[in-house]
Amino acid sequence: MREFYYKYLKWLGEDNLHKDIILSTRIRLARNVSEFPFPNQASEPQRKRFINKVEWVFENDSNFNKDYDFLRLEKLPRLVSEVLIEKHLISEDQFNNLPGTGLIVKKDGKLSIRLNEEDHFRLQVLSGGLEIDESWKMLQSLENHISEYFDFAFDNSMGYLTSCITNLGCGLRISFLVHLPALTYTGKIKNLFRRLRSSKVLIRGFYGENTEAVAGFYQIASKSSLGYSEEELLRKMKEIALKIVNEEIKARELLFEERRRWVEDIVGRAWGIINFAKYVESLEAISLLSDIRFGIFYKIINLPIKLLDLLLILTLPAHLQVKMGREMDPEERDRVRADLLHDVFKNYKID
Amino acid sequence: MKCDFCHKNPAIYLLEIKDEKGIRKYSLCGECLHEYIGRLFQIAFSQDKEEKRCPNCGRTWKKIEETGMVGCYYCYSVFKDELGEIIKNYHGNKKHKGKIPKNVSKKEDILKYKIELSKAIEEENYEKAAKLRDFLNKFNERSG
Numbered sequence: 001m002r003e004f005y006y007k008y009l010k011w012l013g014e015d016n017l018h019k020d021i022i023l024s025t026r027i028r029l030a031r032n033v034s035e036f037p038f039p040n041q042a043s044e045p046q047r048k049r050f051i052n053k054v055e056w057v058f059e060n061d062s063n064f065n066k067d068y069d070f071l072r073l074e075k076l077p078r079l080v081s082e083v084l085i086e087k088h089l090i091s092e093d094q095f096n097n098l099p100g101t102g103l104i105v106k107k108d109g110k111l112s113i114r115l116n117e118e119d120h121f122r123l124q125v126l127s128g129g130l131e132i133d134e135s136w137k138m139l140q141s142l143e144n145h146i147s148e149y150f151d152f153a154f155d156n157s158m159g160y161l162t163s164c165i166t167n168l169g170c171g172l173r174i175s176f177l178v179h180l181p182a183l184t185y186t187g188k189i190k191n192l193f194r195r196l197r198s199s200k201v202l203i204r205g206f207y208g209e210n211t212e213a214v215a216g217f218y219q220i221a222s223k224s225s226l227g228y229s230e231e232e233l234l235r236k237m238k239e240i241a242l243k244i245v246n247e248e249i250k251a252r253e254l255l256f257e258e259r260r261r262w263v264e265d266i267v268g269r270a271w272g273i274i275n276f277a278k279y280v281e282s283l284e285a286i287s288l289l290s291d292i293r294f295g296i297f298y299k300i301i302n303l304p305i306k307l308l309d310l311l312l313i314l315t316l317p318a319h320l321q322v323k324m325g326r327e328m329d330p331e332e333r334d335r336v337r338a339d340l341l342h343d344v345f346k347n348y349k350i351d
Numbered sequence: 352m353k354c355d356f357c358h359k360n361p362a363i364y365l366l367e368i369k370d371e372k373g374i375r376k377y378s379l380c381g382e383c384l385h386e387y388i389g390r391l392f393q394i395a396f397s398q399d400k401e402e403k404r405c406p407n408c409g410r411t412w413k414k415i416e417e418t419g420m421v422g423c424y425y426c427y428s429v430f431k432d433e434l435g436e437i438i439k440n441y442h443g444n445k446k447h448k449g450k451i452p453k454n455v456s457k458k459e460d461i462l463k464y465k466i467e468l469s470k471a472i473e474e475e476n477y478e479k480a481a482k483l484r485d486f487l488n489k490f491n492e493r494s495g
Contacts, residue, residue: 034424037408041422118420151454153424158438159447161427163420165438170449226438227445 004083005323008109009313013306016129018245020297023177023217023309025241026088027135027234028124029143030162030171034153038163039101039116047100047116054115057149058104067106074099079327082318088126090114111138113146118163121146128309130245132174132238136230159226169226174237177206178244181216181294182251185266192247200224201240207286215283215290220244256298267295271350274341279334285315285341295350303348315340354380356387370409405429461487 012024036042036050051072058064073081073090084090089112090103102115114122123142125135153161160171167173183189193203206217222237256263270291274280280288293308295301313319315337321328324336354362360380366387368375379387391406403412410422412433421427427434464487471480 032424037410037423038421040418040420041408041410147453152452154452154455155427155447156451156455157446158427159449160452161421161424165419165421165434166441168438168442169445169447172449224442224445225449226442227448229449232448 001077001080001322002325004080005314005319008084008087008089008105008107009310010108011110011126012128012309012313014128014131016127016131018241019129019305020293021179021245021248022130022241023128023179023312024088025127025129025131025135026124026175026177027132027139028122028173029139030119030160030167030173031121031123031143031146031150032119032153032161032163033121033150035151036120039118039120040163042100042116044099050120051100051102051115053149054102054104057146061145063145064104068111069103069105069107071103071105073101073103079318079321083322086313086316086318091117093118111142113142119167121150128306130176130238130241132234136234166223167225169224170228170230170233172225172230172233173222174234175219175221176237176241176244178218178220178241178248179216179290179293180218180244180248181290182255183248184216186251186255188247188251192244196220196240196244199240207283215286216294217286217290252297263294263298264300266291267298267300268350270295271301271345274345277338279331280315280338280341281330281334282315282317282337285337286312288341289315299351301348301350303345307344311341311344352378354378354383356380356383403430403433 016025032038033050036046039047039050042050055070058068058070071084076084081090084103085092087109089105089109090101091114100116103112104115105112110126112124112126114124123139123146125139127135155161159169162168162171180189183192196203200223202219202221202223204219205215206219207215220240222233225233228236270288273284274288274292289308289312292301292303293305296303296305296308314323317330317333320333320336320340328336352362354360355377356379360382362378362380364379364381364384366377366379366384368377404410405422405426406429407425408423410426412430415421415426415430415433421430421434464483468480468483468487471477471483
């Protein structure tokens with residue numbers, strides 16, 4: 001079980017554009033085959049027939065089996081499934097779902113295919129920072145590959161047919177995990193989000209409802225893919241990402257000019273807690289790491305941003321339990337989390 | 352052999368039902384087959400909107416409304432009108448613009464060449480027609 005602690009996270013270390021603001025880019029394609037009912041309607045034997053067919057392709061197509069793992073979720077320990085959720089590889093829905101769901105994942109975690117989740121296939125590419133063009137190429141070649149074996153459900157006017165009507169069209173969704181502490185602290189975020197929502201973009205706090213003000217992490221995603229070509233949608237979302245980056249940078253610079261001591265206070269407090277606290281809760285860790293990340297931008301703290309982004313995942317509850325190889329109650333987790341943070345931070349200094 | 356449903360008339364059709372219970376086969380007479388198909392359509396196009404059911408996967412409109420999830424590829428034809436409204440509300444009045452899957456574009460290609468072939472025959476351009484015919488034959492062999 002312990003090998004799953006660091007597994008599938010290599011993509012996080014990529015050096016793409018604007019990493020200090022965009023933690024990751026996720027591009028995914030939804031596809032269904034016409035010969036089986038969609039997973040939520042299919043019976044257990046039907047779902048298993050589908051996944052067996054995919055497994056056959058996986059075993060026999062040399063393009064897959066070298067660099068990929070094929071996982072059947074019902075055969076994994078519960079903790080490992082939870083870890084896969086925290087690594088953004090499966091969704092909570094899939095976790096709660098009936099037997100017959102699976103995951104094909106490249107060893108570096110960058111490319112993956114969710115099987116029998118909401119749709120038969122969910123192809124995804126994860127990148128650290130802002131990266132669209134290369135990811136799209138990868139996704140296309142993966143899709144072409146699968147289409148050699150399966151006929152996709154399609155309609156000329158609705159596009160690729162999906163379980164939920166919100167995903168109709170080219171079935172493409174682009175989302176960014178963004179870190180906007182300056183816009184959040186200054187309250188300018190409301191204005192930005194109002195404008196974004198009117199251009200058909202979905203926004204939510206990344207760590208669940210009501211956590212945005214704590215940490216400043218948000219997920220920004222395209223809302224509809226019907227009526228756009230793939231290239232149009234990719235271009236549109238890239239422009240939106242760049243607009244967000246610009247506004248956050250402006251807000252960060254202004255904040256430092258006008259209220260430098262306040263910024264240093266925020267970062268210093270986070271530093272103090274991380275170095276001396278004996279118990280750190282999960283949400284608290286996210287909030288502290290957010291403030292440290294903010295400090296890295298201003299070079300108040302000299303810590304690689306990649307390491308910080310890794311910590312944001314490695315300190316999540318299931319990850320900590322997999323690291324120790326056993327289930328832990330919240331109190332023990334908070335203790336292990338505090339120790340882990342000490343161990344990493346003792347090697348770095350604050351200016 | 353007598354019809355499996357009425358046990359009176361001679362059976363001339365074979366009905367195969369495939370579902371989660373497996374495959375069941377019935378030998379039917381014309382009358383009973385028509386009645387059976389009629390019933391399927393009645394269910395599919397029932398006046399009672401909530402009870403309307405997809406004959407392929409069995410999902411009712413009620414379930415689609417409850418879960419927000421469509422049951423299968425065919426649901427999109429069976430519930431075309433009902434879904435059309437919802438799709439328009441979410442996506443606006445839009446039509447698909449992106450990629451077309453291979454399995455569909457291949458069919459469209461064949462259709463295009465077939466139309467050209469019949470045009471060529473009409474115009475008595477036999478040389479062109481022969482070429483198109485050969486091409487189509489090869490195409491069919493390939494997609495086997």
